[in-house]
Amino acid sequence: GGSDALDNQNPQAAIDAFELATAIRPNNDEAKKGLTRAQSLEKVIVHLENANNLRLQQDLDAAKTETEKALDIDADSKAAKALAQQLDTAIIERNYGSAMGRGYDLLYQKQYSSAVKKFKQALKLKPGDSAAKQAITQAENQQTQVSIQTLLSRAGQLEKQEQWRDAQNTYEQAQKLDSSLVQARIGSIRSQARAQLDERITAAISEPLRLADPAVYRESQQLLKDAQSVKPQGDKIRTQIQQLEQAMDLSQQPIAVLLRSDNATKVTLYKVGELGNFETRELQLKPGRYTAVGNRQGYRDVREEFTVSPDQNNQTIVIQCLEKISLEG
Secondary structure, three states, X not given: OHHHHHHOOOHHHHHHXXXXXXXXXXOOHHHHHHHHHHHOHHHHHHXXXXXXXXXXXXXXXXXXXXXHHHHHHXXXXXXXXXXXXXXXXXHHHHHHHHHHHHHHHHHHOOOHHHHHHHHHHHHHHOOOOHHHHHHHHHHHHHHHHHHHHHHHHHHHHHHHOOOXXXXXXXXXXXXXXXXXXXXXXXXXXXXXHHHHHHHHHHHHHHOHHHHHOHHHHHHHHHHHHHXXXXXXXXXXXXXXXXXXXXXXXXXXXXEEEEEEOOOOOEEEEOOOEEEEOOOEEEEEEOOEEEEEEEEOOOEOOEEEEXXXXXXXXXXXXXXXXXXXXXOOO
């Protein structure tokens, strides 16, 4: 009787039943516990009534607080336990619905990362939920498409600015997001080829003295043809073509160089040949690096390395043996 009265939330009937039970069995723990619960049942009922009213007003968190107060008084209350479980489910549904709704709002506003976070919150509330999973996939796919379009647009701008290596890297980033993207694959190949051409021309212009080597000059001729044939041609490559043509032209124009000696030193100029003995000799040399060697019997050999630059005319090089070789010891 007492337990049924507790379950039916009948305070007086529960008190009467457990008082009788404790009178019959004063030391029975179950009867004592039942009486304690019966005496606090009215307070439990008040909290549960408050909780139900708050639930009707959709104030689920306050309803949960009232229910927890009831359970603090009587942890074994079946009515309080059942209501707590119902409220937990309702709160999860409310929070889930709120997260999903906010996620779709953010998706509509194209705030993809924030939308994914909200959908993941919803999925955490309801693990395995197919709607939340589909929403996450949708948001991530849309974010990927926007990222791809942004990268393709940026790569196109970099190409127009003739920043070929940066364009190549940007196309490759787009490929990582979608490996089947034909536009990105073709753009990457095109930009890489232009980047290599750009770097080769830059190297040739920055080291004009290498053009003195016939093999390097021939390579530069082909490089110039390649540069002249590419399309489209922007301001940068047109300037590079002019600079390369000028460097190649200057590399073939001889520069006056004056060699001084003492008419006793035998002079040999590598790449040119033996010049013999002389006091002064003027030569017309193409730009490049040269080495002159002097020999004189009884004297230590001398070696002079010098550079002939297109912008340096009338350079004087002194080559003569001055240091005698000691015959002692």
